[in-house]
Amino acid sequence: MKLVGIAGTVEDKSYNRTLLEFIANHFSNVVDIDILSIDDLPMFDQDNDITNSGAIQYLNRKISNADGVIIATPEHNHTITAALKSALEWLSFNVHPFSGKPVMIVGASYYQQGSSRAQLNLRQILEAPGVNAIVFPGNEFLLANVKEAFDENGNLKDEKTVSFLSSTLQKFLKFVKVINMMNDKTGDDGEAENEDLTASGKIETTIEGVDMTADDWVEKAAEKVNAVDGNTYVKLDRGILTVDQLNYFLNSMPIELTYADSNNQFIYYNRMADAKKMLAPRTPGQAGDPLANVHPKRAVHGVKAVIHALRTGKTDLVSMPVPGNGPDRFVVHYYKAMHNADGDYVGINEFVADLIPTIKWYLAQTGQKLVADPNAKVDASTGASSNDADSKTDADTGASEDVDTPEATNDGGDVDATSGASEN
Amino acid sequence: MNKYIALVGTNTKQSTNRQLLQFMKRHFDQKAAIEIIEVSGLPMFNKPADREVPQRAKDIAKKIDASDGVIIATPEYDHAVPAVLMNALEWLSYGIHPFLDKPVMIIGASFGALGTSRAQAHLRQMLDSPELGARIMPSSEYLVGNVLSAFDDQGNLTDKEKIDQLDALFTDFEKFVKISKELWHTTDVNRVAIKKLDHEDFG
Known part of the structure; x- marks a missing residue:
């Protein structure tokens, strides 16, 4: 199974990216996770459509080809970052790689709250008709007090957290299988028939x-x-x-x-x-x-x-x-x-x-x-x-x-x- | 006469939200001075380690500081506030806090019938975060749906009911601005709390 991971930030140093890297490395025996960057995307602007640019097409292809997506989101001002929102706007404007795609949300933050509000907000955005992702229900993974969470090698220190993450990921992988089976049964996006031969x-x-x-x-x-x-x-x-x-x-x-x-x-x-x-x-x-x-x-x-x-x-x-x-x-x-x-x-x-x-x-x-x-x-x-x-x-x-x-x-x-x- | 800053929550040239603010500016020019400001053109917020905020964001912050209140018009993209407005709010809460205790009125126009209800709720949630700490006018959702038919050639709202509603709401907002001036008891603690947040590398 092949997943892609997106860290919802363009900061140079991000604990959410560290978290994704940890997931990709630690569980590499069960799933292949390719981490994508949203660094190169300009602010969404519907008057200046750059859907055909290499950066958007790259994300479009990678997400389309993946069986599922994991998004790690920080929380700014009780919500997700503008950078992540902008990326999602590009990817729901003239291309729709998230459509029908199973998505798991995780988040790390400096405080007790984890990133609970941002995660809830991201869920709502992903379920909007233009994005149309299928978000993994329940199983919220919030990593609070993140400054203390990792050792110097980028590994999560707390064993209980790792085992909770492991069981959450296992459930998500099952969810991915079920959703993709459902997608296969209903055919693809149904747009193939519109090809004008x-x-x-x-x-x-x-x-x-x-x-x-x-x-x-x-x-x-x-x-x-x-x-x-x-x-x-x-x-x-x-x-x-x-x-x-x-x-x-x-x-x-x-x-x-x-x-x-x-x-x-x-x-x-x-x-x-x-x-x-x-x-x-x-x-x-x-x-x-x-x-x-x-x-x-x-x-x-x-x-x-x-x-x-x-x-x-x-x-x-x-x-x-x-x-x-x-x-x-x-x-x-x-x-x-x-x-x-x-x-x-x-x-x-x-x-x-x-x-x-x-x-x-x-x-x-x-x-x-x-x-x-x-x-x-x-x-x-x-x-x-x-x-x-x-x-x-x-x-x-x-x-x-x-x-x-x-x-x-x-x-x-x-x-x-x-x-x-x-x-x- | 009160001074208000009106933020256009989008970067698109053809925006009915901008049109709505322009209508308000004209319609209320006897009561209030409304200055319309664009939020586009800021770099993508990346939480720079040097905490340097772009000059443009500083300029906007200054204007908000000097105003009696802020009106924000937001469209709705993917059930939420457009990234370009979120981005401006991130810069306007990074080491500078012009929204702290500032009265804010939220409006929104959309092509569909629902008229930005989800985006407005989202914007409320953001403005309510400690880093922004705005005083959002309660129970005051103003939505203009089906905007393509809502304005005439001169950019005026055509529906009398909508205009009456806006008039009433704006009168309430002016009152809310006045009352807010008395809600100063938490200001000092909020400032202390926010300074603490500034010193930690949040996010």
């Missing part, structure tokens, strides 16, 4: 006035925007190539690349071979198509779920093995979220590779062979696993249903769940 929207780079579905979309769109080609130089991060050189380079990649932009339009693939020879076949006429046109209807739900998970930062990478290619092939479709310098989602880099040649080469080089693990629980042939993706995303993609169907077992073309351009 017909690419009817428009982003800055959308080329308007050209029929997306036309076979010569590339030629017409290129004319429209005066796209450069041939020996014209293009400045890249990091280097300079001509368009020809860029093509030599991309078309000789050992993987099949597909670019789907954030408007869900399939705008590029590296045409390294004829469709028949590709692991995930694409034809020249498909470039420019909306994603809806290059997927079978039954794959739509899975496609939307994958795009939504990448767009909202729930995961950065979805990996799907495609079975049915025989023992000599292990084809994997990877869907990687792309972001610009501001951390904005800009689309999907789909890359498809057959891992078997690499594995065979490695075995030959090192003099080893593959042996089946009798204890393994992984059923590689059913597909739809995701390494970076959390299990929730995995369950939601629905891709395994697709790959199990008989017609999907020929060349992997029509199981292409996200940005691909399968012929169907």
Whole structure:
């Protein structure tokens, strides 16, 4: 289980941060806690939306990906700090990573009161509709007289306090499991279905006035925007190539690349071979198509779920093995979220590779062979696993249903769940 | 004529709470001098070890010190007071205590029907903390809901009932300011207590 911890302060020295660090270290055998900082966030200002900044996107991704959150709050003026409130305002404005997320509140203070009023107030804020967290009821953990509470190594001195904290945390971990089970049953945030696969929207780079579905979309769109080609130089991060050189380079990649932009339009693939020879076949006429046109209807739900998970930062990478290619092939479709310098989602880099040649080469080089693990629980042939993706995303993609169907077992073309351009 | 400082509890340019204060300033200009002050632009409160309070906060504190009372208009973000107002109150209670025993009236406007009721309760709780120690006018919630339709083109409240309510409340507030001047018996002990808090590294 993976939690994130937030110390509700931007002070250089904070006992609440010390408390979180103690929890993370002391209970590292039962739970993995990543401590996040809110230091870099400016004051919330609805007129100056910086949701797309790296600092907010980082918190958004980290919290979204976590199973639960622990917030340690000090108390100023009978309430939480402005810094914590400001962070929560950013994270409930145009992104909502706390939505449905189990949250435990703890607090340390200099006096007898602990941080009781601040905790109560934080509870009320977290339960506001824009934040929509699910706050762990009861089990208030207040650490009073904090100056005397820790030894020089940052460990809580009082054994009773540690054991109370331990039982509180154990209960919270159960709570997290129950809440996440409930979340899974009701699906994700329900917004995945809003993904518009017909690419009817428009982003800055959308080329308007050209029929997306036309076979010569590339030629017409290129004319429209005066796209450069041939020996014209293009400045890249990091280097300079001509368009020809860029093509030599991309078309000789050992993987099949597909670019789907954030408007869900399939705008590029590296045409390294004829469709028949590709692991995930694409034809020249498909470039420019909306994603809806290059997927079978039954794959739509899975496609939307994958795009939504990448767009909202729930995961950065979805990996799907495609079975049915025989023992000599292990084809994997990877869907990687792309972001610009501001951390904005800009689309999907789909890359498809057959891992078997690499594995065979490695075995030959090192003099080893593959042996089946009798204890393994992984059923590689059913597909739809995701390494970076959390299990929730995995369950939601629905891709395994697709790959199990008989017609999907020929060349992997029509199981292409996200940005691909399968012929169907 | 009493002098009041009116704090705008938000940093957004289009604020109906600012509009509400501007209306009050005009509406009561025969009775009172109301100066509207923005709370935005202060750095994020980080409890600096050197206890140096930004000049802007010192300036606001000075004005509050010199006033007879404070009116605070707060919107509601996430069932609570906006961070930008909380931040100002943190600076205004860190080694300086302009709110101590200062009469305060709380008002709030919102787009929804509920009109900042939770934020006002939250603000009361904050102002009641020893570091702020304000004298908040009791039983005086003033909420303006559905604000998009509450003002006319000139920025005047349109609903007569709301205006009557505001008139009555403001009259009461002026009376409350007067009475508060007699509530001085705890002032000295409060000052001693707060100085003690200042010397400890609270939080």
